[in-house]
Amino acid sequence: MRRKTSLVLLALAVFFAALSPLLRWYAFPRLAKIPANQYQDMVLEAKDATLIDYNDGMKAKKVPKVTIVQTLKGNVEASEKIEKTAGKDVVVWDGLSYVVGPDGKMVSKIPERYIFDAHTQEPVHAAGEMVDGDPVKREGIEFKFPFLTEKRDYEYFDAQARTSAPIHYKGTQTFRGVDVYYFEQTIPWTKVPFPKTMPVQGITPASLAKTGTTRWYTTVRKFWVEPLTGAPVYGEELHREELRGGTLLGGRDKVTVFAGDVKMREDYIRHTVDLVKSNRTLVLLMTSYLPWGFLILGLLLLALSLWLEARGRRPAATKVEEPEPVTA
Numbered sequence: 001m002r003r004k005t006s007l008v009l010l011a012l013a014v015f016f017a018a019l020s021p022l023l024r025w026y027a028f029p030r031l032a033k034i035p036a037n038q039y040q041d042m043v044l045e046a047k048d049a050t051l052i053d054y055n056d057g058m059k060a061k062k063v064p065k066v067t068i069v070q071t072l073k074g075n076v077e078a079s080e081k082i083e084k085t086a087g088k089d090v091v092v093w094d095g096l097s098y099v100v101g102p103d104g105k106m107v108s109k110i111p112e113r114y115i116f117d118a119h120t121q122e123p124v125h126a127a128g129e130m131v132d133g134d135p136v137k138r139e140g141i142e143f144k145f146p147f148l149t150e151k152r153d154y155e156y157f158d159a160q161a162r163t164s165a166p167i168h169y170k171g172t173q174t175f176r177g178v179d180v181y182y183f184e185q186t187i188p189w190t191k192v193p194f195p196k197t198m199p200v201q202g203i204t205p206a207s208l209a210k211t212g213t214t215r216w217y218t219t220v221r222k223f224w225v226e227p228l229t230g231a232p233v234y235g236e237e238l239h240r241e242e243l244r245g246g247t248l249l250g251g252r253d254k255v256t257v258f259a260g261d262v263k264m265r266e267d268y269i270r271h272t273v274d275l276v277k278s279n280r281t282l283v284l285l286m287t288s289y290l291p292w293g294f295l296i297l298g299l300l301l302l303a304l305s306l307w308l309e310a311r312g313r314r315p316a317a318t319k320v321e322e323p324e325p326v327t328a
Contacts, residue, residue, distance in 0.1 A: 006312065009305035017298035024291040031286065032147050033118035034091045036079045043268050044068040046239070046260030051101060054200045058249065060256040066107065067100045068262060072114075072143065082115060082126045089118035092128075093143070097159070099258075107258070108195045112159055114142055121146045121230065123157075131159045132196050139164040145223075145230035147283065149181055156183075160217050161190045167221065175224045175233055176273045178280075185221040192217045213246030215257070226276045228283040233276050234269060237262040 046066045053061050075092040082090045093114040099107040112131040115124045123129075123138040130136055140155025156167035167185035174180070194205040194215050220238040225231065241257040249255055264272070 006305045006308040009301050009308065013298045013301035013305060015298075016294040016301065020291045020295040020298065023294065024287055028286045029119060032283065033089055034116075034121075034144070036074050036076045036089075036091050036118065038074045038091070038093075039072070041069065041071045042272075043265045044070065044235075044237075044262050045265050046258075046262045049260030050256050050258065051107070052243075052255060052257045054203075058243075058255060060259075063102045065102055066258065066260055066262075069096075069098045069100070071096050071098075075113075078113075078128065079115075082124065086124055086126070088124070090124050090126075091116055091118045095143075105199065106197075107199050109197050110159065110195055114138070116141075119147075131162055132193070134162065134193065136162050145183075145225050145227075145232070147228070147230050148287070149225055149227040149230045151181060154183070156185055156221070158185075158187050158219075158221075160192045160219075161187055162192070167223070173224065176269070178226055178233055178273060178277065180224040180233055181227050183223045183225060187217070187219050187221070189216050189218045191215070208248065211246040211248040213248040214244050216242045216244055216254075226280055228287070229276055229279045231272075231276045231279065233273050234264055236264070 044067070046068070047064065049063055049066045050060050051063045051066055053059050072093045072095045075094050078092040079090045082092065093116075095112045095114060096109060097112075098109045101107050110132045113128050115126050115129050116122060117124055121141050121144055123140070123142075125137055129138065138157045140157050142157040142159070145154065151169050151172075153166045153168045155164045157164045165185060165187060167183045170182045170184050172179065173182050192215055194208050196205060198204065198208075218240050222236045223232045224234040226233050239262050240259045242254045243249060243257055244254045
């Protein structure tokens with residue numbers, strides 16, 4: 001009976017020991033992915049910002065606040081269509097960056113479509129990939145970092161410049177009780193397209209091009225990223241845009257269109273941190289808690305099996321009879 005029990009325990013020990021690396025290195029990379037139907041929004045604010053007033057001689061003025069609403073909506077129908085030819089799990093995000101001035105009126109809106117691998121966040125190039133209607137071919141990541149983010153630089157796509165540039169790992173910090181990796185990217189002054197939708201009726205990118213005026217942009221982009229999930233818990237941009245040259249400026253060399261320190265609004269910070277903490281627990285379950293738990297359980301079962309086997313093979317003690325006393 002002991003031998004049978006020992007063999008059963010040995011089989012279970014082998015099973016759990018083998019399951020440990022399989023869960024971590026085989027199952028997790030296939031199970032961890034961004035859902036195709038995910039929807040998220042984010043509100044950012046730039047307080048005490050500078051904003052151009054198109055109705056007052058195109059002058060740059062100080063304003064109390066500029067609000068940026070960013071939405072990302074998963075397009076399930078588009079992702080399923082692309083998956084048929086891509087041969088992998090694909091996510092399609094239809095995004096919109098909507099900028100509102102202190103009077104509640106639209107300053108700019110820029111739509112984009114981001115197509116990427118659901119597991120690795122690497123871009124997938126397919127029809128429809130665009131920024132503000134312009135076809136693009138992204139290199140690197142955007143919006144989210146990969147699961148199990150590493151302490152290294154990544155290529156990060158900038159929607160304004162329509163190009164990618166390194167975003168540099170700057171160290172490990174703690175943000176609202178979460179251990180995070182801090183990344184920073186600087187986009188130098190770059191000539192960028194005018195938005196297709198302008199805040200003043202009758203002004204279009206085509207009409208602006210005739211004046212010879214150009215739009216320039218620079219930013220310092222900062223992310224505090226929870227490394228297990230790859231999700232930024234906080235983001236900030238030191239953003240600046242200018243109009244330069246041409247007849248539109250009335251003889252001026254340049255004028256500030258927008259300048260401000262763009263930060264996540266406090267209620268969205270709290271919501272994001274809570275969500276990331278919850279998702280972090282799920283990733284830890286797959287990458288640490290269960291693999292290590294199964295390995296330790298396997299070792300314990302192996303030790304118990306060997307102990308029972310050793311007891312089963314121990315020779316039974318024989319009773320030695322005392323000699324009968326000899327009588328005369």
